[in-house]
Amino acid sequence: MDFSVVDLSDEDRAFQRELRGFLGAVVTDEVLARDRATGENFDESVHLALGDAGYLAADYRSEAEGGFSAVRRRIWELEIGRAHTPWFHWGTTAMVAHTVERFGSPELRDEVLPGVVSGRLRLCLGYTEPEGGSDVATCKTRAVRDGDDWIVNGAKMFTSNAHNAHYVFLIANTDPAAPKHKSLTMFLLPLDAPGVEIQPLRTVDGDRTNITYYSDVRIGDRYRVGDVNGGWTVLRGALDAEHGTVQRDDDGLQKIAVMTEHITLMAEAVDRIAALLGTPDAEGHRRVDDGAVAHRLGRGIARMEAAMSTPEMFGRVAIAQTMRDVSPDLMDLLGAAGALPTGTPGAADDGGAEYVFRLAGPTGIYGGTLEVFRNMIARHALGLAPPVTAAR
Numbered sequence: 001m002d003f004s005v006v007d008l009s010d011e012d013r014a015f016q017r018e019l020r021g022f023l024g025a026v027v028t029d030e031v032l033a034r035d036r037a038t039g040e041n042f043d044e045s046v047h048l049a050l051g052d053a054g055y056l057a058a059d060y061r062s063e064a065e066g067g068f069s070a071v072r073r074r075i076w077e078l079e080i081g082r083a084h085t086p087w088f089h090w091g092t093t094a095m096v097a098h099t100v101e102r103f104g105s106p107e108l109r110d111e112v113l114p115g116v117v118s119g120r121l122r123l124c125l126g127y128t129e130p131e132g133g134s135d136v137a138t139c140k141t142r143a144v145r146d147g148d149d150w151i152v153n154g155a156k157m158f159t160s161n162a163h164n165a166h167y168v169f170l171i172a173n174t175d176p177a178a179p180k181h182k183s184l185t186m187f188l189l190p191l192d193a194p195g196v197e198i199q200p201l202r203t204v205d206g207d208r209t210n211i212t213y214y215s216d217v218r219i220g221d222r223y224r225v226g227d228v229n230g231g232w233t234v235l236r237g238a239l240d241a242e243h244g245t246v247q248r249d250d251d252g253l254q255k256i257a258v259m260t261e262h263i264t265l266m267a268e269a270v271d272r273i274a275a276l277l278g279t280p281d282a283e284g285h286r287r288v289d290d291g292a293v294a295h296r297l298g299r300g301i302a303r304m305e306a307a308m309s310t311p312e313m314f315g316r317v318a319i320a321q322t323m324r325d326v327s328p329d330l331m332d333l334l335g336a337a338g339a340l341p342t343g344t345p346g347a348a349d350d351g352g353a354e355y356v357f358r359l360a361g362p363t364g365i366y367g368g369t370l371e372v373f374r375n376m377i378a379r380h381a382l383g384l385a386p387p388v389t390a391a392r
């Protein structure tokens with residue numbers, strides 16, 4: 001790995017200043033407070049402002065198509081994270097839009113893509129079902145052909161941001177008699193179609209997600225993405241992007257792993273905690289002078305730094321596991337007030353460690369659980385044989 005510093009040109013520095021100023025103006029304290037209260041990870045005014053200013057289009061497009069250079073893309077990702085921009089769902093919208101661009105009909109591309117880059121249209125993911133999400137191909141939601149239309153029936157679990165989105169990238173079974181990877185078709189289903197119901201669901205970290213129900217939803221064939229029963233081919237690329245297993249560029253400037261924003265939040269909390277533990281109390285006593293405290297803090301920081309420097313799917317596992325293991329230790333070092341959430345009077349470190357602790361659970365679940373990622377590492381990176389089920 002190359003840890004060398006990247007020299008920014010004057011133009012890139014100006015871009016960074018301008019972007020920082022822009023985010024400072026749109027990601028206001030009210031936006032952040034609302035995001036904390038609702039758990040939406042989305043703010044329409046911010047999203048539209050970024051669209052109007054051309055940032056979404058620049059992020060969506062490759063450099064060859066007029067998008068950000070590699071350096072600016074890196075600056076963009078870092079500044080977005082540093083500003084705590086309610087932002088997680090743009091990645092989903094962009095990933096689905098790229099898939100529609102590749103596999104969708106010309107009418108569908110025309111209907112969707114301009115609105116995506118302007119910020120007016122948002123797209124969400126409808127893979128997981130109430131009976132299980134790890135094995136995405138085991139899909140019970142049915143789509144049945146009816147003339148030029150499809151009739152969709154079923155339910156999807158954890159359809160995050162559906163209530164702020166306009167379409168769901170939905171996996172449906174179109175041939176129950178076929179082997180599971182040949183029975184699937186992808187659709188970009190308009191969420192305002194009659195028969196769609198969206199019900200809210202809050203997670204332990206305060207995130208808002210949804211259960212979505214589809215009852216005799218009729219959509220035109222133009223909303224199909226890719227071939228009938230060819231959904232697995234369409235889905236593969238999108239899943240690779242979500243898993244962070246896509247081919248990396250040689251410049252070393254790409255985000256090192258999926259979910260690095262989460263460990264950046266942890267790093268901010270750790271900085272505050274280290275400062276608190278190093279501050280003398282009324283008797284001049286610093287908690288960090290206790291060897292056990294220093295050891296535990298240092299061990300946590302070392303693990304965090306290692307996770308922040310671990311690439312690709314290894315990094316994703318290291319990030320979530322480190323958050324899960326280290327955040328309880330940080331709360332313990334802070335004492336009872338470390339368990340109070342952000343905004344509560346008396347909360348140590350303004351609830352930073354407590355939030356990381358709650359965020360750590362879902363971080364190791366969405367987009368694939370830690371167990372599933374460990375299996376993928378074993379199979380695809382280490383070349384191990386599939387797990388053997390003991391014969392009875």
Ligand SMILES: Cc1cc2nc3c(=O)[nH]c(=O)nc-3n(C[C@H](O)[C@H](O)[C@H](O)COP(=O)(O)OP(=O)(O)OC[C@H]3O[C@@H](n4cnc5c(N)ncnc54)[C@H](O)[C@@H]3O)c2cc1C
Nearest residue numbers: 125126127128132133134158159160362366367368369371
């Ligand atoms: C906050 C949040 C937001 C989400 N957003 C979305 C979204 O927008 N769209 C969407 O489609 N989904 C979304 N998901 C769903 C997420 O992708 C699934 O939760 C995840 O894939 C796991 O599926 P599951 O919850 O059904 O667990 P299951 O698949 O039922 O797994 C249950 C347990 O079994 C283990 N397990 C399963 N299979 C294996 C295996 N092969 N080897 C070892 N262990 C295994 C799992 O690790 C887990 O511990 C979201 C989830 C959360 C928590």
